[in-house]
Amino acid sequence: MTASFKKPPPSLIYSVVSFPLPHILFVVFNRPKVLNCLCSDAQYELEELFAWYDTEPSLRCAVVTGAGRAFCTGADLKEWDQSNERKERGERDPRPLIPPSGFGGLSRRHGKKPVIAAVNGLAFGGGMEIVANLDLILAAKSAKFALPEAKRGVVAMAGSLPRLTRTIGRPRAMQMALTGRAVTADEAEKWGFVNIVVDDATSVELDVIDRPVVKKALEYATEIVQNSPDSVIISRAGVMSAWEDASAENSSRLLHETWGQALDEGENLREGVMAFVQKREPHWVNSKL
Template sequence: MADASPLLVEIRGNLQIMTLNRPEAKNAVTLEMAEAMVTALDAFDAHPELSVGIIVGAGGTFCAGMDLKGFLQGKRPTIPGRGFCGITIKPPRKPIIAAVEGYALAGGFEVVLACDLIVASREAKFGLPEVKRGLAAAGGGLLRLPRRMPYHIAMECILTGDMLSAERAHQNGLINRLVEPGAALDAAIELANAVAANGPLSLIASKQVATESVDWSRSDMFERQAAITNPVFASQDAREGASAFAEKRKPVWKGV
């Protein structure tokens, strides 16, 4: 019997795979799914042996956005302080990858944009169709998309509401890996393993600086960076990384 949980969580080594699990509704996000995502992401961030997360959709598609039936019942799938599907306002501290097959539309595309890396099938389709419904992509689409790809391409997507092909998204720098249909999760796992081989403290600090420094001033940006990166240089893992390099072996990270 299929698992009826709206979000499936699987641990593979030091990876956590989170599957949006409403294939009968193209994985449209419900309040229950958003709450489950918050729980899963908090557990992911807190687990000392987990380094990288992956979000994927069940049934050959990523996510069609908000569940409209739930919306009509007054159940918006947005968590205060965390955003749509529990991730768009406050993504996890650790790196996270979107593995996209099929459609990633509206809030589904905004979940993708909340991730640090994107792997997609050549047949995947992305879109922010909110303007076609008299709405606005307020779950991060309007904020993130113009920063992730050329402004005019992003604005065409935002203002027409038309879909963006994976090929065009890849050509314009939005997608890290473009793969054959059905191969997105395997390629995301391969990419995640390459990331997860690195120091866990280094990954968290590097993501924090890269994401937070967007609005730092030139006068204090190195000082603010140092507050985040100095503890990494003083860590046991930093000594282990240097020792492993000198001894020509793989490092054994402790996360301290």
């Protein structure tokens, strides 16, 4: 499948990439011995990967999960400690520890295409910051979510606090930020920041892609990629606009002004309407948006 890409995907050291189904990118955070904490290099390579994903016409949805028993437990604190030591000596880091698109290249990513989280275990700190900004969240029963930064004298500043406040409300966001207490998958579903909870994997040795939470995430991704890729991109933009900064009416106006003409002139709108009239399945083309 790689040969059909406009450009090959970037090479990764700390994560594993595959393409298990047509139009779907599958990413596994792959530092299980340290519970998938992400060093700075891991985050910058993920930022590059998701920038590539947004520009690759054949890809329409992504799924992320973690190897081992954690989704992601945040930053590499040893690296952070070394950075603090350099600052005390008056030295500067060659670049910020976190890239512009946020922790793991995801916690502040706006992007163009959807990303689904298949949370297989612990989503703590930066892992929770990633989850707070993804489009659909699926969790295994044993998954746990936490912002324990206050317990370490730091603050969750990679984008999750305002986003969680919008998603689950001030009291619950305050509870997570101020106590650092872990929230179970069932609680997270009741609070509204997890779409669905599924069974745990039957064995820790089970291949990542065979875990129930990953299988369910790939089912959701398959539903998404069966729809018009233009419609998916623009519908996501409409939700993101309202969630990020605009009133309902402003979001509607901006969505129409920004995307209306491109949608009307695109091949997929014509194909979708024609397929309905002709009582057949549509044959989508890769989005040119």
